[in-house]
Amino acid sequence: NAGVTQTPKFRVLKTGQSMTLLCAQDMNHEYMYWYRQDPGMGLRLIHYSVGEGTTAKGEVPDGYNVSRLKKQNFLLGLESAAPSQTSVYFCASRSLAGGPDTQYFGPGTRLTVL
Amino acid sequence: GQNIDQPTEMTATEGAIVQINCTYQTSGFNGLFWYQQHAGEAPTFLSYNVLDGLEEKGRFSSFLSRSKGYSYLLLKELQMKDSASYLCAVILRDYGQNFVFGPGTRLSVLP
Numbered sequence: 473n474a475g476v477t478q479t480p481k482f483r484v485l486k487t488g489q490s491m492t493l494l495c496a497q498d499m500n501h502e503y504m505y506w507y508r509q510d511p512g513m514g515l516r517l518i519h520y521s522v523g524e525g526t527t528a529k530g531e532v533p534d535g536y537n538v539s540r541l542k543k544q545n546f547l548l549g550l551e552s553a554a555p556s557q558t559s560v561y562f563c564a565s566r567s568l569a570g571g572p573d574t575q576y577f578g579p580g581t582r583l584t585v586l
Numbered sequence: 587g588q589n590i591d592q593p594t595e596m597t598a599t600e601g602a603i604v605q606i607n608c609t610y611q612t613s614g615f616n617g618l619f620w621y622q623q624h625a626g627e628a629p630t631f632l633s634y635n636v637l638d639g640l641e642e643k644g645r646f647s648s649f650l651s652r653s654k655g656y657s658y659l660l661l662k663e664l665q666m667k668d669s670a671s672y673l674c675a676v677i678l679r680d681y682g683q684n685f686v687f688g689p690g691t692r693l694s695v696l697p
Contacts, residue, residue, distance in 0.1 A: 503682065505682075505684075505685075507687075512594070512689055513689060514590075514673065514687040514688055514690055515629070515673070515675075515685075516687070517684055517685070520682045522682055528681065528682060530684065562628060562629075575619075575685070577628035577629050577630070578628060579627070580627075580628055
């Protein structure tokens with residue numbers, strides 16, 4: 473049981489390049505989230521999904537797209553990277569079964585855009 | 587809009603007690619979480635409050651007053667390993683039951 477995993481752990485991009493971040497969870501959770509974390513800003517929600525085939529915008533969705541084709545995977549895409557997207561990205565999953573401690577975070581992806 | 591405030595930094599001494607405050611103003615409230623985050627790592631769950639009052643969990647306690655939009659995390663018998671950031675987060679009563687996070691409080695525990 474690996475929990476929530478993220479690929480890659482680190483990446484450096486040039487402005488205008490594209491990439492996809494992969495989040496995978498093996499806990500059969502319904503809800504999945506993508507956050508970015510910047511110094512002094514806390515975690516901010518980019519996009520989220522309440523189930524396979526569904527996605528919705530969070531607080532800071534511009535410049536990102538997501539897909540949830542399989543329940544266990546949630547992909548975050550950057551079509552044309554910008555320096556403002558330099559950040560640490562965390563994926564999280566949560567069960568509909570409720571309970572207070574059912575949001576689990578992946579280890580994070582540190583992205584630098586030059 | 588959603589707004590959560592926490593002190594940016596705090597310092598305390600090993601063995602002491604520290605209280606980290608969190609105030610929130612959100613449209614809809616379905617509970618408040620505290621997370622611990624060590625540098626370079628993912629947040630991990632510490633505590634959850636949905637009703638007013640104190641929840642105790644070993645050396646950690648968390649308090650909630652919904653009428654005041656206020657919570658605190660109390661850490662007792664501080665250890666060096668408690669040096670970390672502490673994130674306050676409110677879960678909203680919306681479509682995704684989304685979380686709104688505060689900026690985090692960086693706690694340094696000194697010997």
